[in-house]
Amino acid sequence: MKTSSSLTQAAYDALRAEVLTCRLAPGTKLVIADLCERLGFSLGAVREALSRLTSEGFVIAEPQRGFRVSPISEAELRDLTEVRADIESQCLRRSIEAGDIAWEGRVVAAYHELARTPERVADDPERNSEAWAQAHGRYHAALVDACDSAWLLRLRTLLYAQSERYRRLSVPLARQERDLNREHREIMEATIGRDPTRAVSLLREHLLTTTRILLSSQVVNQPATTMPEAVSSS
Incomplete structure (x- = not known):
């Protein structure tokens, strides 16, 4: 049985791969419910993964607006x-x-x-x-x-x-x-x-x-x- 930490790691790995391969294009708004449904992870695991990706600069957290993939320029x-x-x-x-x-x-x-x-x-x-x-x-x-x-x-x-x-x-x-x-x-x-x-x-x-x-x-x-x-x- 997978632990919460292993599920969070799996969600992080999946989302990071989506960002790096541009399946989630730069600047894309990230709807957590949609990500949970598409990738098969819980709300908590996806939120933790997005927080980690934010700390690494791959995702931006916008107050009152949620998350989006970091844009390119x-x-x-x-x-x-x-x-x-x-x-x-x-x-x-x-x-x-x-x-x-x-x-x-x-x-x-x-x-x-x-x-x-x-x-x-x-x-x-x-x-x-x-x-x-x-x-x-x-x-x-x-x-x-x-x-x-x-x-x-x-x-x-x-x-x-x-x-x-x-x-x-x-x-x-x-x-x-x-x-x-x-x-x-x-x-x-x-x-x-x-x-x-x-x-x-x-x-x-x-x-x-x-x-x-x-x-x-x-x-x-x-x-x-x-x-x-x-x-x-x-």
Whole structure:
């Protein structure tokens, strides 16, 4: 039998996934009764989950008006990208300095998994595969997991999660075909080749490309009702 804490955690995990994958679009008003019915959780579990998501910046609590998904904006995207690139770069440099052979093996294995996972949903090429999105997260985490600063890694994890909403929105918007496998391979090669200057340069460009796609589309300035669908169908 599940405890109240485990039910709250399950509700949190489900709602967080809905926000990160943009199933709940930025700016969407959240009706608690509707969420309870759709996701199958109690009122108390959903309220606790929304409070936790509010503390993490994924949801906004508005006095007398309830909750809504945190909106996105050009200003936030620019700021988030700059800060994430700085923190991720520090983590990567320190990981390259401190990493051992076992870490190199984890980086190569994570890249191999990502490269062998189909990026798009088979019957809808504009949608990211959820399996690929998970492998993508593991790849970026592997690059930095030899970093010797716990605080840098905590900040990096927070920034990655906040960036994920934007990355998901960029998938159907790219007018040019990105060779993501090449980008990931080159970062991996520079990383295990112990070339921090090149690895950081490639990583920053990798992050900035996603931001440029979103800015050129101006989707970050559109209301929630006109947001493109950016989630997998799985």
